[in-house]
Amino acid sequence: MTVFKKIPRLQNSWVLLFLLWGHSLNATTKAPVFLIDPGHGGDDCGARSVIKARGGEVCEKDLALEIATRVHKILRKKYDAYLTRSIDRNISLDERAQMADKVAADYFVSIHLNSHEKPHAKGLEVYFLDNHDNIAVHKIERVENKDQKGEIVVINQILADLVIERTAPISRLMAKYVHQGIVSHVKKPFGYTDRGPKAALFYVLALSKRPSILIEAGFISHPEERELLVREKFQEKFAEGIVEGLEKFLEKRPKE
Numbered sequence: 001m002t003v004f005k006k007i008p009r010l011q012n013s014w015v016l017l018f019l020l021w022g023h024s025l026n027a028t029t030k031a032p033v034f035l036i037d038p039g040h041g042g043d044d045c046g047a048r049s050v051i052k053a054r055g056g057e058v059c060e061k062d063l064a065l066e067i068a069t070r071v072h073k074i075l076r077k078k079y080d081a082y083l084t085r086s087i088d089r090n091i092s093l094d095e096r097a098q099m100a101d102k103v104a105a106d107y108f109v110s111i112h113l114n115s116h117e118k119p120h121a122k123g124l125e126v127y128f129l130d131n132h133d134n135i136a137v138h139k140i141e142r143v144e145n146k147d148q149k150g151e152i153v154v155i156n157q158i159l160a161d162l163v164i165e166r167t168a169p170i171s172r173l174m175a176k177y178v179h180q181g182i183v184s185h186v187k188k189p190f191g192y193t194d195r196g197p198k199a200a201l202f203y204v205l206a207l208s209k210r211p212s213i214l215i216e217a218g219f220i221s222h223p224e225e226r227e228l229l230v231r232e233k234f235q236e237k238f239a240e241g242i243v244e245g246l247e248k249f250l251e252k253r254p255k256e
């Protein structure tokens with residue numbers, strides 16, 4: 001006697017439907033894989049700033065790692081999430097991109113901090129890869145692209161064009177929601193400045209060959225912003241904002 005003989009007909013078909021639905025869900029949906037990329041590392045400090053009162057120096061690479069580690073810790077409770085580096089070590093832009101292939105990342109999130117010679121420059125920026133904007137081209141000169149030279153730049157420019165065509169709409173959407181998520185966590189509570197989501201040509205994003213964003217979390221050259229950025233409570237809120245944005249993006253992204 002089979003189990004199904006005891007179940008009335010209508011209920012039986014519902015059970016079957018449920019089993020089929022569960023099966024198709026497993027077959028067509030897979031948990032998204034995130035690769036979180038703390039910028040710079042090892043010999044490459046990135047932007048640096050001296051805190052006179054403390055007699056110390058703040059390096060972009062350390063703050064980027066702090067925020068990225070917190071994002072990773074929250075994300076991995078629900079998703080597959082990896083870090084390009086979990087310690088202070090040298091890692092090239094190419095190696096970061098190769099890691100995206102290795103872990104089969106669906107989304108790449110790079111975390112950096114800004115600095116400017118003018119000490120009043122401040123605020124959060126969330127970049128997505130695009131070149132349909134003159135301002136984006138100026139970004140090539142930035143510190144984030146600095147280990148790319150000459151011919152490699154030209155090759156990567158071509159690669160960037162191809163990747164942009166395929167990924168820009170999704171990256172733009174991810175930038176929009178992550179930007180909103182961060183703003184909701186830090187703008188009012190901390191009076192943080194918002195410079196908005198922006199298009200730019202960052203090679204690490206092109207090299208990753210997948211939908212990606214680069215977050216410039218704030219200016220370590222700005223005294224008050226730097227004071228916030230080194231605080232654990234602020235870093236935690238910032239990381240929570242990124243994750244909230246990524247989850248909203250997952251809800252809203254176009255499904256295949």
Ligand SMILES: [Zn+2]
Nearest residue numbers: 039046112113
């Ligand atoms: Zn950087």
